[in-house]
Amino acid sequence: MTPVPIKLVDLMTAYQGSALIGTAVESGLADLLAEGPLTIDEIIAKLGTDDRGTMALLAGLASYELVERDEDRFSLTGLGAPLAGSHPETVAQIVLKEWFFYKLWAEMPVAVKDGHARTGPWRERLENDPSQAHAFLRALDDLCTLFGGELPERAGLDAAGRLLDAGGGAGSHAANLVEANPEIEATVLDLPGAEPVLRERHPELGFVEGDLDQPRFGRPEDENWDYVLLSNILHDHPADRCARYVSEAASLLAPGGSLVIYDWVIDPGRTSPPGVARFTPMMVVENEGGWTWSEEEIAGWLTDAGLDPQPMKRGFGPIAVIRGLRT
């Protein structure tokens, strides 16, 4: 009999690492251990957790080299250290976002069968569960800090101008563009429920309430922008909506302006690059009609909106830039 490859076994059991990491952050263990090494009795006393359960959690985390034991004290390893909220490169908010999806992905078989998302749209999430939606937006901001630095170079917004970051959330990417070119004046447009996170994370940016589903995103007729950014927006929506959003964004541009799409762009065969291919099921589970779009599809919407699509620029990560110019 052929032995089952280790890679397959690792994939089958990968949920165990995710669950242990989610528990380490949600239980407060990671934050606690960041303060210094502790014995199991000290950990149990501070967390109020079960002794057997706590030892099992520590054992599991040690098996992934996230926690280490020195005599009778436990501490975070270098690999585990960013799980703490106090770490300068903390991934704690990102872990909580993934922990939310961990539970959602258990419904993947149903989503594959019926094609429907297992969460509501952003508007509903911001209104019904603001703490979860805000945590999500904070996680996106942290992800941008860790991995989003390539947008300014790829977007090439070299001239001074006014930028509207439509559906900008915490304003992470607009802030990076302004940092790269201080002559850009950026305003984030989002649903009102997103404003607190923008104010918390990037108070230096302007904010306007708006709605992607309204003509001109709810902006007045006489207003126009040198740059409009749609970052991580199109993947949340079906094709007809994407076409509409691109067309409304184009209508906001001043002559010579450009629309910057920053999104997870899939290859035409829809199975690569791997990071984008793996993101596709996330979109099916998370967003009604969510999908990863190809360069051709995005360029088609830009052309239909009267813009001149520029070739896609891909960086080291899965998210690529496609710019459409208003001539």
Ligand SMILES: C[S@@+](CC[C@H](N)C(=O)[O-])C[C@H]1O[C@@H](n2cnc3c(N)ncnc32)[C@H](O)[C@@H]1O
């Ligand atoms: C996936 S997040 C992307 C956030 C940010 N652009 C980024 O790249 O990190 C989607 C954003 O779109 C906003 N959004 C969703 N529906 C919207 C609507 N109808 N009008 C305005 N903003 C909307 C959400 O509040 C959220 O901030």
